[in-house]
Amino acid sequence: MKKVLIANRGEIAVRIIRACHNLGLETVAIYSTADKNSMHVQLADEAICIGPAEPNKSYLNIHAVIAAAEVTKADAIHPGYGFLSENEEFARKCEEEKIIFIGPKASVIALMGEKARARETMQAAGVPVVLGGDTEFTDLTSGLAYAKKVGFPVMLKASAGGGGKGMRVINDEKEFPTEFNLAQNEAQHAFNDNHMYLEKYLPNPRHIEIQIVGDQQGNVIAVGERDCTIQQHHQKVIEEAPAISLSEKTRQKMFAVSIKAAKQIGYVGAGTMEFLLDDPEHFYFMEMNTRIQVEHPISELTSGLDLVELQLLIAQGHSLSFDQSAFTTNGFALECRINALNAGKVTSLHLPGGYGIRIDTALYQGYVIPPNYDSMIAKIIVFASTRKKAITLMKNALDETVISGINTNLDFLTQLLNEQDYIENNTDINWLDKLTKLE
Structure with missing residues (x-):
């Protein structure tokens, strides 16, 4: 590994650039048009614009990020957190292009991203799990049927989620349609993925x-x-x-x-x-x-x-x-x-x-x-x-x-x-x- 492209922005991109420099590694910053004057762009050894301000056209654009790595001859990519950091397709594309993905294998990201399989893995390790979480859905009807099966109140979550985005506590059947649509739209915007799942809600943990x-x-x-x-x-x-x-x-x-x-x-x-x-x-x-x-x-x-x-x-x-x-x-x-x-x-x-x-x-x-x-x-x-x-x-x-x-x-x-x-x-x-x- 000689040159690392940081597939992120803001403070985490700065954090990663500094760690790379401490190890003698060259760095490449990617940025949207809204971030052209950002600190991570100024600190990196190279910087390349990958698209407009909208995340799905820049930081969530797998093709653009991979192309930036290839153009700059970066042999590794650090995804930081958020954006594409837990995207199985992105990690797999890195593997296919012989670019080191600084994280687990795509298959492991997929395993932990598929909530039912993740729960099974935890149960096999002797870890208790909350009721629910073993079914993903993208439509309101399926989600509501599963919520009734688990029993209200439930915690609705984005399957590709993190940082609290696409997450809602839903107390009863009447609230479900509105909260489901709001959470799913938020998940789509943040992760470019509208798959949802839900669990029984614990009130005071x-x-x-x-x-x-x-x-x-x-x-x-x-x-x-x-x-x-x-x-x-x-x-x-x-x-x-x-x-x-x-x-x-x-x-x-x-x-x-x-x-x-x-x-x-x-x-x-x-x-x-x-x-x-x-x-x-x-x-x-x-x-x-x-x-x-x-x-x-x-x-x-x-x-x-x-x-x-x-x-x-x-x-x-x-x-x-x-x-x-x-x-x-x-x-x-x-x-x-x-x-x-x-x-x-x-x-x-x-x-x-x-x-x-x-x-x-x-x-x-x-x-x-x-x-x-x-x-x-x-x-x-x-x-x-x-x-x-x-x-x-x-x-x-x-x-x-x-x-x-x-x-x-x-x-x-x-x-x-x-x-x-x-x-x-x-x-x-x-x-x-x-x-x-x-x-």
């Missing part, structure tokens, strides 16, 4: 995920867990590592089943097993994300590992240099997602610094945020010895952050961190949606 890494030699480790319970409208807002709600017994059980399942499917690269924790001892498999996650930095800080660098090394055939028995995590990490509430020009910018603070962003002063893509514009990540210290550090970091010219959720995040239920960890995945006073 926590969202726990296990970060795993596998090499081409069959070794798999669990890097640690993350608590992603703080969500608004199914979009993650704050993530933590480790998950203090877990007992050590449950943590080790989640690690063990995640590793076992990853080995069974021959998983290569960084991936995430996502679970719903119904109480301190009972958890249920939701899905596996076969890509790097938005919240990967908190696992990096607590583990001391560079997960993107590991992805690049594993794709080149390097094996993991440690096993699970020798692996430890330390401290506490917290991540806040900074979202733009409108498109526009960043007229002034000051980002926090100091010991224990990390910023992942593609922002710069004078940058014009386009209206065509996800609203997340930065991630503030802090690391401290305890959760209490990390929360204090995050409050100070948010207070120091200045992003002028656009509206952001900075004040909202500060209010959230001061909520007593959050401070005491008395939350579930529906907690934030119920806090109307923070809207």
Whole structure:
């Protein structure tokens, strides 16, 4: 591997470019016409425009992305997260064109993308699963019939989904047609795929995920867990590592089943097993994300590992240099997602610094945020010895952050961190949606 094309944009593209440069790899940025002045375009060794602003004509256009790799003679592609990162057809096309896809094989993406087969794989590894999820559908009639079979309330999800897009809680039959159409349209726009599935809805769980890494030699480790319970409208807002709600017994059980399942499917690269924790001892498999996650930095800080660098090394055939028995995590990490509430020009910018603070962003002063893509514009990540210290550090970091010219959720995040239920960890995945006073 000598030259990596990054099939993405924004902060994750910048993150990957930096990791490539640290390993001496050349980089190629792709960009839409709306992103011609973006930071990832400026940081890469080469950049090539692949189409107009609409995602399905640029970042979701498989033919255009592959053509860009061929024109620039890139021998590898890193998909980042979102867009084509979990697209089986894209991964398979890379394999056909002899381009290294930095992630698992297309067949593994297909296996985990087909929810029924993914559930069967998890069950074979001894992981309990939520009722439902074993049927995909594209039409309203089939979806409603399946919802009645599972029993309301249900959670409707996009089969190709992630990031909360194409997801709806539906309480009864009357709501189903409207919510189904809204969710399916959202899925089509975000992933260019309108297949849906649904599961029985658990009203008060926590969202726990296990970060795993596998090499081409069959070794798999669990890097640690993350608590992603703080969500608004199914979009993650704050993530933590480790998950203090877990007992050590449950943590080790989640690690063990995640590793076992990853080995069974021959998983290569960084991936995430996502679970719903119904109480301190009972958890249920939701899905596996076969890509790097938005919240990967908190696992990096607590583990001391560079997960993107590991992805690049594993794709080149390097094996993991440690096993699970020798692996430890330390401290506490917290991540806040900074979202733009409108498109526009960043007229002034000051980002926090100091010991224990990390910023992942593609922002710069004078940058014009386009209206065509996800609203997340930065991630503030802090690391401290305890959760209490990390929360204090995050409050100070948010207070120091200045992003002028656009509206952001900075004040909202500060209010959230001061909520007593959050401070005491008395939350579930529906907690934030119920806090109307923070809207």
